[in-house]
Amino acid sequence: MIESDRAERYRTRMQRKKEVIDEAIARANREQGLLLILTGNGKGKSSSAFGMLARALGHDMRVGVAQFIKGRSDTGEEAFFRKQNDVIWHVLGEGFTWDTQNLQRDTETAQRGWIIVQEMLCDPSINLIVLDELTYPLKFGWLDLTAVLNDLKNRPTMQHVVITGRGAPDALCEIADTVTEMTDVKHAFRNGVQAQKGIDL
Amino acid sequence: MIESDRAERYRTRMQRKKEVIDEAIARANREQGLLLILTGNGKGKSSSAFGMLARALGHDMRVGVAQFIKGRSDTGEEAFFRKQNDVIWHVLGEGFTWDTQNLQRDTETAQRGWIIVQEMLCDPSINLIVLDELTYPLKFGWLDLTAVLNDLKNRPTMQHVVITGRGAPDALCEIADTVTEMTDVKHAFRNGVQAQKGIDL
Structure with missing residues (x-):
């Protein structure tokens, strides 16, 4: 008796929930290329962007990746995605700022990188572009924020762009469609576990 | 002159930063299988787990996926990863709770699913397991939390497990190594854009 009450309450609650959700889905009927920002200090920003690459490839879309900052080419993501069709992969960094310690070189590296990104942002055949760790060149002033925002705004209408990195500038979040702040509640690294x-x- | 001052300050700051970071890296010298929780209302939880799958496959690791709740099999992630070697993929749901509206059926589905997960959690040849949307069966009480925690704790030492979903129970976060809370700052869906x-x- 109590068990059947519980089942009935569940059914009623879920029926009501379905109405609310069906309405929300009916309202969201627009298709467009999205600009997504994955920011904050928590683990999961770049991996989330790579997961969207996998999803896009599963729908036979063409994808492009530009990794700022990172200079190494021994990562799992690069090894894996370079083996796939329809993936353009650019490693545009020369290592972390604390490794290079050279402002002029870091600036020039980022600016050379952005020219490569601009080409992808003009190519409507690329359905999804990941700009991994782009927030740092913006934060350090290596790239002109206004120019970057303009290039993003002028991209093909149906092209999705995912930007990752800590401390996304407010002006970037303002023009974005989806912004997730990843909060570091707990991280194994701080507890002595290596990457x-x-x-x- | 001012420009060279700026470059010099940058160099000194990055040199100092490098010392701090090198020390932190030296302290984090343990290797172990990690339990990661990706929770919160923001976009990026499941995609982050799928990005880690891609990374793991890039290192020639073997991976397993169990998708709770989700009943559909037309997702990009499934189409993509099923084509790869070394991937075990289980869709264990029958659709969202508001679609089934049947407590007993949802409970039985989740419990059947957990038996399949238990097998993976006993198999040290699987290096990374994604338990997508596991938080909901826990939240609704379809699975016994204590039993699930025990199975997770008793898994092979070097096996990584990534759990996604809103509202991860506190007891689950307590035994986890890394917890990220994804905050929904802005979502295109609320602005009328469909999935x-x-x-x-």
């Missing part, structure tokens, strides 16, 4: 293959690299 | 291939599915 793990398959998880962090 | 997009390559981004949301």
Whole structure:
């Protein structure tokens, strides 16, 4: 009796929920290329962008990736996605700022990188572009924020762009369609665990 | 002159930063299988887990996926990863709770699913397991939380597990190594854009 009450309440609640959700889905009827920002200090920003690459490839879309900052080419993501069809992959960094310690070189590297990104942002045959760790060149002033925002706004209408990195500038979030702030509640690294293959690299 | 001052300050700051970071890296010298929780209302939880799958496959690891709740099999992630080697993929749901509206059926579906997960959690040849949307069966009480926690704790030492879904129970976060809370700052769906291939599915 109590069990059947519980089942009935569940059914009623879910029926009501379905109405609300069906209405929301009916309202969301527009298709467009999205600009997504994945920011904050938590683990999961770049991996989320790579997961969207996998989803897009599953729908036979063409994808492009530009990795700023990162200079290494031994990551799992690069090894894996370079083997796939329809993937353009650029490693545009020369290592972390604390490794190069050279403002002029970092600036020039980022600016050379942005020219390559501009080409992808003009190519409507690329359905999804990941700009991994783009927030740092913006934060350090290596790239002109206004110019970057303009290039993003003028991209093909149906092209999706995903930008990752800590401290996304407000002006970037303002023009974005979806913004997720990833909060670091707990991280294995702080507890003495080194970066793990398959998880962090 | 001012420009060279700026470059010099940058160099000194990055040199100092490098010392701090090198120390932190030296302290984090342990290798272990990690339990990661990706929770919160923001976009990016499942896609982040799928990005880690890609990373792991790039390191020639073997991976397993169990998707709770989701009943559909037309997602980009499934189409893509099923084509890869070394991937075990289980769709264990029968659709959202508001679609089934049947407590007993949802409970039985989840419990049948967990038996399949238990097999993966006993198999040290699977290096990374994604338990997509596991938080809902826990939240609704379809699975016994204590039993699930025990199975997770008793898994092979080097096996990584990534759990996604809103509202991860506190007891689950307590035994996890890394927890990220994804905050929904802005979402295109609320602005009238429907779920997009390559981004949301």
